Amino acid sequence: MELILDHVNHSYGDVEVLNDISLSVGSGEIVCIVGPSGCGKSTLLRILGGLEKPDAGAALIAGDPPADSLNPLTYVFQDFALLPWRTVEGNISLVLEDHSVRKDKARAIITDVLARTKLSEFANAWPRQLSGGMKQRVAIARALSVNPAVMLMDEPLSALDSQTRELLMDDLIELWGQVGFSACYITHNLAEAVRLGHRIVMLSRRPGKIREIVDIDIPLNERINHPAETAAIQRRLWEAMRDEARAADRELSDVA
Ligand SMILES: Nc1ncnc2c1ncn2[C@@H]1O[C@H](COP(=O)(O)OP(=O)(O)OP(=O)(O)O)[C@@H](O)[C@H]1O
Numbered sequence: 001m002e003l004i005l006d007h008v009n010h011s012y013g014d015v016e017v018l019n020d021i022s023l024s025v026g027s028g029e030i031v032c033i034v035g036p037s038g039c040g041k042s043t044l045l046r047i048l049g050g051l052e053k054p055d056a057g058a059a060l061i062a063g064d065p066p067a068d069s070l071n072p073l074t075y076v077f078q079d080f081a082l083l084p085w086r087t088v089e090g091n092i093s094l095v096l097e098d099h100s101v102r103k104d105k106a107r108a109i110i111t112d113v114l115a116r117t118k119l120s121e122f123a124n125a126w127p128r129q130l131s132g133g134m135k136q137r138v139a140i141a142r143a144l145s146v147n148p149a150v151m152l153m154d155e156p157l158s159a160l161d162s163q164t165r166e167l168l169m170d171d172l173i174e175l176w177g178q179v180g181f182s183a184c185y186i187t188h189n190l191a192e193a194v195r196l197g198h199r200i201v202m203l204s205r206r207p208g209k210i211r212e213i214v215d216i217d218i219p220l221n222e223r224i225n226h227p228a229e230t231a232a233i234q235r236r237l238w239e240a241m242r243d244e245a246r247a248a249d250r251e252l253s254d255v256a
Pocket residue numbers: 012015017035036037038039040041042043044206
């Protein structure tokens with residue numbers, strides 16, 4: 001299944017947010033969206049997920065989701081969005097209950113996603129007992145439990161400290177090696193985009209237009225062994241983005 005934005009424009013009132021965005025997220029592909037603050041990244045993700053309708057252009061889905069997908073599109077948010085009154089297992093089982101999955105099948109799915117996210121020992125823990133990184137792993141396990149065609153990830157690591165971010169990037173790469181999930185991944189962090197993205201889409205400051213699309217051919221699990229190449233890509237992206245990021249920052253502080 002492929003998600004496609006075709007010449008999308010979007011405004012909120014008089015504020016133009018997205019301008020002529022065309023991109024696609026194909027099967028098994030992680031597409032990272034980067035750009036200055038307020039350039040419309042989250043809006044783009046909501047339009048891609050069908051939560052908002054663009055003023056012009058189209059958000060399209062081509063092909064079918066995996067046969068056993070309970071939910072073709074699922075979100076992973078920065079703030080984890082776990083229910084504090086449910087255990088790790090309970091948070092995951094909730095989405096399966098929503099889809100009326102039989103108890104024995106739900107148990108098999110939960111066991112599988114907990115193992116994949118290295119949380120098997122924490123099935124009965126409460127969210128308050130977990131570190132930030134573990135909470136986000138639960139959110140990722142919950143997203144995977146519906147076997148989505150595409151995960152829509154809105155700055156999933158940005159609430160975490162840098163060490164935990166590194167660990168979770170390793171985990172996501174390992175997971176991608178096992179499951180081959182597809183994702184549209186929003187981030188402010190270029191290092192993250194260069195580690196995780198098969199393709200990086202760089203937006204301009206608001207109204208967000210596509211400035212550049214960079215395909216990275218180095219396999220995800222080998223990027224750590226190519227620090228010079230990945231650093232060069234990151235540096236080039238930052239050079240292209242720096243002035244706009246600064247201008248966007250000034251614009252936001254003027255409003256505040
Ligand atoms: N529902 C809404 N109503 C009105 N304005 C909105 C709404 N959602 C977003 N905006 C505005 O649209 C612009 C783009 O917001 P969006 O959250 O998509 O950008 P972003 O690139 O994800 O931002 P950030 O980098 O700060 O997370 C901002 O100016 C924001 O204030």
